[in-house]
Each structure stands twice: as C-alpha cells, then as structure tokens.
Amino acid sequence: MDTISRLEAVIRARFDGDPGSSYVAKLHAKGGDAVAQKVGEEAVELIIAHLAGTHEQEVAEAADLIFHLLILLAEHDIPFAQVLAELERREGTSGIAEKASRSE
Numbered sequence: 001m002d003t004i005s006r007l008e009a010v011i012r013a014r015f016d017g018d019p020g021s022s023y024v025a026k027l028h029a030k031g032g033d034a035v036a037q038k039v040g041e042e043a044v045e046l047i048i049a050h051l052a053g054t055h056e057q058e059v060a061e062a063a064d065l066i067f068h069l070l071i072l073l074a075e076h077d078i079p080f081a082q083v084l085a086e087l088e089r090r091e092g093t094s095g096i097a098e099k100a101s102r103s104e
C-alpha cells in the first residue's frame, strides 16, 4: 500500500474517532464547510511558502495541503484513486484540447 492509500485509510477510520484525541475527527466533526475552508487556508500557506519561504517550508505546506485535500475528498467519499484515474485519462492529451472538451 502506498503512502497516500495508507493515509486515506487512516483518515476514513478517524471519521468515527474521538475529536478529543484525533485532529481528523475534530475537523470532520466541524463539517464539510470547515474542511473546505481549511483546504483554502492551506493553499494560501503553500503560496506564501512558495513566494517567500524556504524549500523545507514549501515541502511542509504542500504536505499540509495534500493531507487536507484527502480529508475533503473523503468527506464526499471520493477515493484518491479516482483523482489519479482522471489524471491518467488526461495523459497524452494536450491541455488546450482538455480545456476545449470541458466547455463543450
């Protein structure tokens, strides 16, 4: 099992956990809107680290963002494998063709 799959399994298990001892359970208990807001905050923190931080800070903020993205997807029961499948579907297509297919 890869890192993302293991983390995804832990996140899903924590949804039924104790908000007093689990960060994931605490955030999940606040509801999907709070999770979405957290993803936005983490994205901003990554941007700041990219523009003005160190390499290590940027790596850490990218990890925070991916972690919270996994929680957000789990809120809607979307496996990360589905996101990877979408990226694989796009492999070999040009970005411009991909954009055109979305506006049809």
Ligand SMILES: N=c1c2ncn([C@@H]3O[C@H](COP(=O)(O)OP(=O)(O)OP(=O)(O)O)[C@@H](O)[C@H]3O)c2ncn1[C@@H]1O[C@H](COP(=O)(O)O)[C@@H](O)[C@H]1O
Pocket: 007, 010, 011, 014, 021, 022, 023, 024, 025, 063, 064, 067
């Ligand atoms: N990868 C992570 C991880 N990355 C970041 N975080 C937490 O995410 C939060 C990031 O929020 P911020 O940077 O905004 O800092 P903060 O001010 O403390 O955040 P808030 O409390 O205000 O939301 C911090 O509390 C971090 O500890 C994580 N918490 C948990 N995990 C993984 O999730 C697993 C389950 O964690 P629990 O749910 O706590 O058991 C752990 O074993 C880890 O593998």
